Amino acid sequence: MKMDQYISQLLYRYQCVTVPGFGAFLTEIQSAQLHESSHSFYPPKKLVSFNPYLKNNDGLLANHIAQSEKMSYEVAVSIIENQVATWKSKLNDFGAITIKNIGEISLNNERNFVFSPHDQVNYLTSSFGLTNYNSPAVKREVYKQEVEALEEKAPIVFTPEKRSSNNFMKYAAFFVLGAGLLTSGGFFGNEYYKNKIQQETLAVQTKVQKQVEQKIQEATFVIDIPLPNVTLSVGENATENKAYHVVAGVYQKEFYANKLFAELQNLGYKPIRLEPNKYGMFPVLYGSFSSYTDAYNAMMEIKKSHNPEAWMMIKEIK
Structure with a gap:
C-alpha cells in the first residue's frame, strides 16, 4: 500500500496529518516570496514540517485509508503499524527514508529525526496553477547613470520665450477709429486720406493675420x-x-x-x-x-x- 499517497491527499485538506506511532506532518501557509538574488517570484504555498513527538492516533489517516480501500478501520490501523515498522527498520539500516512528494527523513549523530521537505508539490489549493516565475533584472540605476552622464555632456540651456506683441492690434484699432472720425465728422473727409488710412489698416491687419495663420x-x-x-x-x-x-x-x-x-x-x-x-x-x-x-x-x-x-x-x- 502506498502510504505516502494517502498522506499527500490529506495534506491538501488538513494542517496536521498524524501517522500513529511515527510522527505528524504539519503544514503552515507561507505568503508569496521574492528571491532578489535569482530574480524569482514564488506563489503562496504550504510549508510541510515533521514532528516526531506527535504519535497518538487521531483516526484521520486510518479512516481515510479504510474509506479509500473499502476495508474496516481496524485493518487500516494494522496496515499503518506495518508501514511504520518498515520505515523505522529502514532508518536504522540506511539512516534515511524518502516519502514521495512529502520529504526525506534522516537520523543525525544523536539519532534524532531530521526532516527535509520536497518543494515540487504545493499543498495550498488556493494557489493551484501558479508556478515560479523568473524576471530579468530591472537596470534602473544603470539607466539613471547613463542619463546623468548625457546631461553632463549636453547641459540643457533654457532660452527665454519671446513675448508676442499686440502692437499690431493697437495700430489697427487706431486706424479704424481714425477712419470713423473722417466719415462722421466730414471736416477731414478728404478722399485721399480715407484711401491712405484704408491701405494702412489693411497692411496692419495683414500682419496680424499672418500670426493667426501660424497658430492654425x-x-x-x-x-x-x-x-x-x-x-x-x-x-x-x-x-x-x-x-x-x-x-x-x-x-x-x-x-x-x-x-x-x-x-x-x-x-x-x-x-x-x-x-x-x-x-x-x-x-x-x-x-x-x-x-x-x-x-x-x-x-x-x-x-x-x-x-x-x-x-x-x-x-x-x-
Whole structure:
C-alpha cells in the first residue's frame, strides 16, 4: 500500500496529518516570496514540517485509508503499524527514508529525526496553477547613470520665450477709429486720406493675420464620409481687391477640403476653394469681401446660423 499517497491527499485538506506511532506532518501557509538574488517570484504555498513527538492516533489517516480501500478501520490501523515498522527498520539500516512528494527523513549523530521537505508539490489549493516565475533584472540605476552622464555632456540651456506683441492690434484699432472720425465728422473727409488710412489698416491687419495663420497651420479636421473630388472654382468673390475672407475650414488633405466645398454648395452657399498656402494646407471660404465691415457682418451671421467656428482671414489674394 502506498502510504505516502494517502498522506499527500490529506495534506491538501488538513494542517496536521498524524501517522500513529511515527510522527505528524504539519503544514503552515507561507505568503508569496521574492528571491532578489535569482530574480524569482514564488506563489503562496504550504510549508510541510515533521514532528516526531506527535504519535497518538487521531483516526484521520486510518479512516481515510479504510474509506479509500473499502476495508474496516481496524485493518487500516494494522496496515499503518506495518508501514511504520518498515520505515523505522529502514532508518536504522540506511539512516534515511524518502516519502514521495512529502520529504526525506534522516537520523543525525544523536539519532534524532531530521526532516527535509520536497518543494515540487504545493499543498495550498488556493494557489493551484501558479508556478515560479523568473524576471530579468530591472537596470534602473544603470539607466539613471547613463542619463546623468548625457546631461553632463549636453547641459540643457533654457532660452527665454519671446513675448508676442499686440502692437499690431493697437495700430489697427487706431486706424479704424481714425477712419470713423473722417466719415462722421466730414471736416477731414478728404478722399485721399480715407484711401491712405484704408491701405494702412489693411497692411496692419495683414500682419496680424499672418500670426493667426501660424497658430492654425497644424489644425486638422477628420471627416468620415467621403465625397467625390470637385474642380477648383474661383468665383468673382476672389478678386484681388477683396482682401477680407470668411473661412469655413483649413485642411491638410485636399480630399477633406473638397468635401466641405461640396457640402457648402448643397447648403446654398457660394464657397471658394483657394490654392494651398505656404504650409501645404487647403483653405475653404464662405466668401470674400472688399471691406472689413461686410466680412465681419457675414461672419457673425454664419456663426449664428451654421458654423460657430467660422473666422476671418485678411489677405490679398492675387
